[in-house]
Amino acid sequence: MQILILGGTAQLGRAVGSAAVRAGHDVTALARGKSGEVPEGVRHVVGDRDTGGLGAVRGTTWDAVIEVASQPGRVRQAVAEVEARHWVYVSSVNVYASVDGATDESAALVEPLEADSMSGPEEYGAAKVACERAVLDGVGSDRVLVVRPGLIGGPEDGTDRSSYWPYRMSHPVERRVLMPDAVSQPVQLLDVRDLAEWLVVCMGQGVTGVVDAVGEETTLGEVLAESAALANEVPEPVVVDAQWLAEQGVNPWMGPRSLPLWLPGEMAGMMRRSGVAARELGLRHRPLRDTLRAALADAQRRGDRPWAAGLEWKDERDLIARARESGRRR
Ligand SMILES: NC(=O)c1ccc[n+]([C@@H]2O[C@H](COP(=O)([O-])OP(=O)(O)OC[C@H]3O[C@@H](n4cnc5c(N)ncnc54)[C@H](OP(=O)(O)O)[C@@H]3O)[C@@H](O)[C@H]2O)c1
Incomplete structure (x- = not known):
């Protein structure tokens, strides 16, 4: 196929390119x-x-x-100008109006943006x-697959959500690791390679429809344990509660001064979506440890580039000392 x-040139697009080339397609x-x-x-x-x-x-x-x-x-323009027999649009589970978990593709969506471009990330x-809508209405739903991924991780994770914990646990000197008291919080981490390989299969089969694509449901505790298992020496957890972390200005989920993947309160529902439809269409998951290992190897190869998420060493050391003094350590 000509794809x-x-x-x-970024994480998912690159993974799709590699997978499509491996599958013997002609890829531009x-x-x-x-x-x-x-x-x-x-x-x-x-x-x-x-x-x-x-x-x-x-012209092709x-x-x-x-x-x-x-x-x-950009998408409207592409639909108007590019000719193709089959379209795949990579959307996001952020389209859903509610973060209540365990729902499927029939859940209500937020209202569409009317403008051509977002004025900020809150409009994502x-x-x-x-x-x-631009793709479904412009091309026709009989030729379109809309895929709504949840959290994507593994190699080339520019957000560092999947690389932070394995990298942190593998630090050769800083053995004490600050963690949120949230081991049972759900996590659905989708390996970018699994998603890409499945998208290429869907293109080959001309699959249509609207489908969530999420990782298998696991827990933050499991992510921490699997990350620790990749380290040469056993890390020493310093577990603190959510309220104390909020008081210290530590952010959940992602971005600077955060403890990545941690989602306090009802936000945790974001990672409890049903992945049934995609599973029925053939999406398969490698073991969580493989995803974390790949994210770790990638982060180690990258060297010293600034981290997109997590805590700086010195900040973390200070927080650990403060947690001990305040008796907020679990
Ligand atoms: N990461 C997650 O956890 C997550 C979760 C849910 C959904 N998603 C969705 O999954 C997809 C991820 O895609 P991705 O990893 O390939 O990353 P991306 O950052 O969405 O990639 C954007 C691509 O568009 C290109 N681009 C940007 N501006 C351009 C312009 N003016 N002209 C031409 N090309 C332009 C970029 O290349 P250049 O900069 O080189 O031009 C890049 O290849 C996105 O649709 C994202 O919304 C991600």
């Missing part, structure tokens, strides 16, 4: 090249979609197009709804 990736990726390089075997068409870059991929009827953009204007879910 076009609109994207292809359109991107500026700012996020990275395309993988080996993928033809890179360098172009900026905001300044007419799509022109270079017009692609067997399949996979679009990862989140700006509705609305933008994804608008992008989905």
Whole structure:
């Protein structure tokens, strides 16, 4: 098949490119090249979609197009200008109006964004709804697969949500590790390689529909234990409660000064989505440890680039000392 990736230089787009090349397809990726390089075997068409870059991929009827953009204007333009027999749009579980867990694709969505682009990350879910509609309405639902991933991790995780814990547990000197008292919190971590391989199979089979794609349900405790198992020496957990962490200004989930993957309160429902439909369509999961091992290896290869999530060593050391003094350590 002739496959076009609109994207292809960041985590998922690169993984799809590699998987599609391995499966014997002829793969082209359109991107500026700012996020990275395309993988080996993928033809890179360098172009900026905001300044007419799509022109270079017009004139071919692609067997399949996979679009990862989140700006509705870009997606509308692609649907209008690019010809393909089958479209795959990569959306997100952020399209859902509620974070109540254990629901499926029939759950209510947020209202779509009307503007062509988001004015901030808080509009991400609305933008994804608008992008989905642009593809479904513009191409026709009989030729479109919309996939709504949950948390994606493993290699090349630019958010560091899946790399933080294995990297932290493997630190050769800082054996004490600050952790939230939330071992039973649900986690669904989807390995980017599993998602990419499955998307390529879906393209080959012309699968259509709207499907959530989430990792198998596990717990934060399991992620911490599997991360510790990858370390050469046994880490020493320093477990503190959520309220104390909030008082210290430590953020949950992601970003600077955070304890990644930790979702206090009702937000934890975000990682309890039903993955039944995707499983029925063939999505399979490798063991959690493989995903964490790959994220760790990748982070170790990367060296000293600033972390997108987690705590700085010195900050963590200070927090551990304060937790001991305040008696808030569990
Ligand atoms: N990470 C998660 O946990 C998660 C969860 C749910 C859903 N998702 C969705 O999964 C997908 C992830 O895709 P991804 O990993 O490949 O990352 P991405 O950051 O969404 O990739 C964006 C791609 O578009 C290209 N691009 C950006 N601006 C462009 C422009 N003006 N002209 C041409 N190309 C442009 C980028 O390449 P250049 O910068 O090189 O141009 C890059 O290849 C996204 O749809 C995301 O919303 C992610």
